[in-house]
Structure formats: structure tokens, C-alpha cells
Amino acid sequence: MTALTSSIPSFDHDEFIQSHPVATLLIDRGGVVLFVNAAAEQLCNTGRSAMVGRSIHDVIALDRGYRQRMNDPATAALFAHRAEIAVGGRRTIVVDMQMVPYGTAGHRILALIPSDSEAELMGGAIGRSGRAASAAAAMLAHEVKNPLAGIKGAAQLLARQVDAGGERFTTLICAEVDRIATLIDQMEHISRGGPLACSAINLYPPIHQAMETARARQFPGVRFTEDFDPSLPLVLGNHDAMVQILLNLVTNACEALAGRDDGVVRIATAYRHGLSIDNGDGRGRIALPIELSVSDNGPGVPMDMRGDLFAPFVTTKRDGRGLGLALVAKLARDMGGTVQHVRDGDWTRFRVHLPAAGRKGTP
Template sequence: MSAPTSSIPTFDHDEIIQSHPVATLLIDKGGVVLFVNAAAEQLCNTGRGAMVGRVVDELIGMDRGYRQRMNDPATPALFAHRAEITLGGRRSAFVDMQLVPYGRSGHRILTLVPSQSDADLMGGAIGRSGRAAGAAASMLAHEIKNPLAGIKGAAQLLARKADASGERFTTLICAEVDRITTLIDQMEHFSRGQPIACGPINLYQPIHQAMETARARQFPGIGFVEDFDPSLPMVHGNHDALVQIFLNLITNGCEALGGRDDGILRIATAYRHGLSIDQDDGRGRIALPIEVSVSDNGPGVPADIRGDLFDPFVTTKREGRGLGLALVAKLARDMGGTAQHVRDGDWTRFRVHLPAATARKERAQ
């Protein structure tokens, strides 16, 4: 008589851990991070490459007692309810923290579960910040629309006398005025919670429009580098919102380089497997495989505001209003994506992760 064959399917355990909604880190006996899953990247607002190899308390600030026990190989397990931790240098959160042993080499698994009030940290949600940015934009909408109409009218008059090269710029001015006007109309609805109309978008159209607009400002001494993946699928998004996101990030990067003659602004796209978020809207976890990164080799963001970068009115610019990055985060969120900031060696990187249109279609079927 032969033994019964098991009907239990096999699973890819690495993929399960990577997709698990709980922030999970694997650390060695000295507290050095060996592995993080996507939820941990989202919670810490830091990419895997900037987390692995670092001591855990350099990434996650915590009470001295917890820190000592975390770095003590004689403490294999730790359980803490509603422990206060610090993320990104300044942002505080309360989590249920568990540390359990893994294997025989002294490795341990650390899990961090945000309390209900801090759950919006998962997935890069901006909650309060996004609402404040939307309200500010609504208040400014009327004052902005009037001069925009005048700018467009002047550009149309100039176009009648311009040669071919000049007509290119007047056409760009008119297109930008129309786009900004449409964006303002949308922003007036943000405070009332109305969603952005999204559909399949060729990602490179808004990227190139944003790059052309930024180049027209003639930032001296800056070299633009493109590192594009030509095989990316269509993204699920909104053209005007994407232009605004990329234009804000590119302009910020150029301004951060501050007239240096060796400045580099790099725009890259990539397909990332395994990254997903749960936005607590009943749809479950949504894959975000499309990544656009805007990087510069400037001095970077001051450490004391890195944790608040996506909050409104936070800025290092003397004449800045601090709404640009708050708007970037809100627009990304409203399209189902996320925006992140990391300091990677000599580079400041802003990453936007978005859902693919094909994945959204397959999910709906």
C-alpha cells in the first residue's frame, strides 16, 4: 500500500515574508540588519539598500533600555506593547514590538506593528499632511488662476510673431498654463475628498514633459542623466498629476545643486517586484512595481527635517512655501502610490512607486 500523496501546495516562503503586511527585519546577534521586507521599508521610509548592513538602532530610535537589549546577544526575545520609537530621525510612532530568536546563529526577527493611530505610516500615507496641502491649494486657487490667464494670453500674442524656435517655447507656456489650471481645479476638490481620475498612462510622456519644462528654466552647470527601463508597462495614474510630481522633484533637485558646475540630476525608472501596500480602503494589498527615482548629488536634506519632508510648510528655501513635497506625496497617494526620500551615500533620492495599469485590470477581473 503506497503512502497517501499530500495535497498541500508548496509556497515561496521568501515571497510570503516579503509581501507580509507586518514590518519585519532580520538582525544578527550584534543588531546589524540582514533583511527587511517591503512593509519595513514603508514604515521606516527608507529603501532596503540603505537599511541592510546598518545597526538597527541607527534606523529606528528607541528607549535606551530597549536599545541595550536589542544589541545584547544574551537577550534572545523581547516583547513591548505600544513602545515609542523614532523613524527618520524625528517622526515618532507607537508600535507593538516583538523580538524572537531565529536559527542557531544568534539571528533574531524583529517585528513592528503600528498602533491604530500610527497605522497610516504603512504605505507612506500622508493623512493630515495631505489634507492640509489640499486646503492650502484651495485657498490659493482663485489668486493663481487670474495671472495664469494673463500669461497664456501674452504667450498667444507672442506666438504670432515668433519664429519656429520661439513658437516651441510659447506652445510649452500655453500647455503648462492649461495643465496647471486643470491641476488647480482638481486641487479645489481635494479637500472634499474627490479622487483623481486615473487610467492607463505611458509613464514617459509626463516624465519628458516635466524634464522639458525644467530644462527651459536653464539651470547652469547641471547635467541631466536618463536611466530608463524601456520595457515598463503602462502605469495606472493621471497625466497632469504625474507631470506635477516629476516637475516638483526635478526642480527641487536642480535647485539643491545650487549653481555647482558638476551637478548631476538623474531620472531613472525600474520595475520592482514584491513592493505592495495596504491603504486601508478595503481593496487589500496593491502591488506598486513601477518606480521612478529623481536623484541629485547635492548636499542633501538637513537631518533635522528629513522626517518631516512631506509635511506642508516644511522647507529649507528662503522663499519657499513648503507645499511642493506635500503635494507630491498627496498626488502619489491619490493615485494609489507612495513617495519616499532616502539619502544614499552622496546622492539624495526621491522615489515614487505606482501601480501598473495591467495589474489593476487583472485585479478587477
């Protein structure tokens, strides 16, 4: 048998591992992280510089049993199916974990493969959820638009009879009606496969508009707090879609706190290094450094519902329809971003990650 001359060009092995879609870390005999690839940065929501040189147990919190086996020199390999780990501080996810030896110096390769539901959240993929949400929005569009026109007309008539204090609320009603009508038009367009129009926007005007609407509903016992990054750059997004995302998340948080007198809803923005996704559109990995989060100190989502949280018609509310979070996921996806749910101690957090706008309004 003669060896065939390969026509495959040589390639950079380091670049290959760096771009591999599976989260991969190289650790030494003592458990110190020597290397992480981009997928590991995304999974841990932490930049490479913050992980390399640290103990693996400071980067990834493991069950005591896995930790002891990893620290045992006699353990050459470790395989675990659906193991719960904590990354990025206290964020808990479920992964298939594999550790194998590398070289002769005691180094080991640790691969972390998110479960299907976790992978869906990390990549922002909504599949059937997005399609069903779009179909539902298209079917409801006609029925919603007609009463909206009546509401706006009534608000405009009322504005002629109220004082300056009341005019603030009639103006808000008209603005909300216009925004919802525009959103319905956009959702009808999305259901036909068209893209969501995005441009460079300041994230704070849609936040303030959504919060003004939420406060006007006067949720009893709920206190709003804010933790904003004042140096946040412009976002590549859509104003009305951002308002809708915020309203859905804030409303859900407030309703989760019903009956309590110590409820807190926290809205925060931050710039996060190291998070990126590949949307499969040929552009490669896109950085998602802009984080908008809505948190509440309510009871949280039942464990058995967390895997399907962004699917349509899944709801914990007695009178809910289960379309709100499916729509949030779709709008985030259509702006090139993701949405994630985590239970962090006593807090339920929804994090929306979006691309920053470039100089000409592009990533």
C-alpha cells in the same frame, strides 16, 4: 469552570503571519533568513526570494553593537528603540527592533517596526499634510487662474511674431498654462473629497514634458542624466499629476544644487518587486512595482527636518512656501502610490512608487 465551545473557525497560521502588518523575519541560529512576510518585503523594498537563504546582515545593515549581540548565542532576546538600520542596499530608516527566540533549534523572530515618520512615508499617509495642502490649493485657485489666462493670451499673441525656434517655447508656455489650470481644477475637486481620475498611462510622456520645462529654465551648472527601464509597463495614474510631481521634485533638486558647477540631477525608472501597501479602502494590499526616482548630488535635507519633510509649510528655502512636497505626497497618494525620501551616500533621492495598470486600466 467549564470550557466554552469556541465558535471561532480555525485559520492558517502561516497566512496570518504573512499578512501581519509588522515586518517579521525568521532567522536560524547562524543568522540565515528562513522566512519573511509581506511587510518585511515592503520595508526592505526587496522580494522574498532575494532575502531567504541569505545572512540577515546582508539583508539588513545594523550597528556593530546590535550585530555583535545578535551573533552572540547567549543573547536570547534583543530590544532596541529608534535604532538606525540600512535596508534595500543603503537606504537608512529608523525602527523599533525586537528579537525573540522561537522553538528549540535556536531560531529567532525579528520584528522591525518603523518609527512614526518612517511609517508615514512607507504607507504614503499624509493626514493633516494632505488636508492642509488641499485647503491651500483651494484658497489660491482663484488668484492663480486669472493671471494664467493672461499669460496664455500673451503667449498666443507672441507666437504670431516669432520664428519656428521661438514658437517651440510659446507652445510650451500654452501647454504648461493648460496643465496648471487643469491641475487647479483637480485640486479643487480633491479638496471637496473627490477622487483623482486615473487611467492606464505611459509614464514617459509626462517625464519628457516635465524635463522639457525644467531644461527651459536653464539651471546653471546642472546636468541631467536619465536611466530608464525601456520595458516598463503602463502605470495606473494621471498624466498632469505626474507632470506636477516631476516638476516639483526636479525643480527642488536643481535649486538644491545652486552655486555648484558639478551638479547632477538623475531621473530613473525601474520595476521593483515586493513593494505593496494597504490603503485601508478594503482592497487589501496593492502592489506598487513602478518606481520613478529623482536624485541629486546636493547637500541633502537637514536631519532635523526629514521627519516633517512632506508636511505643508516646511521648507529649507529662504523664499519657499513649503507646499511643493506636501502636494507631491498628496498626488502620489491619490494615485494609490507613495513617495519616499532617502539619503543614499552622497545622493538625495525621492522615490515615487505607483501601481501598474491592468489590462482594463485597473491594478
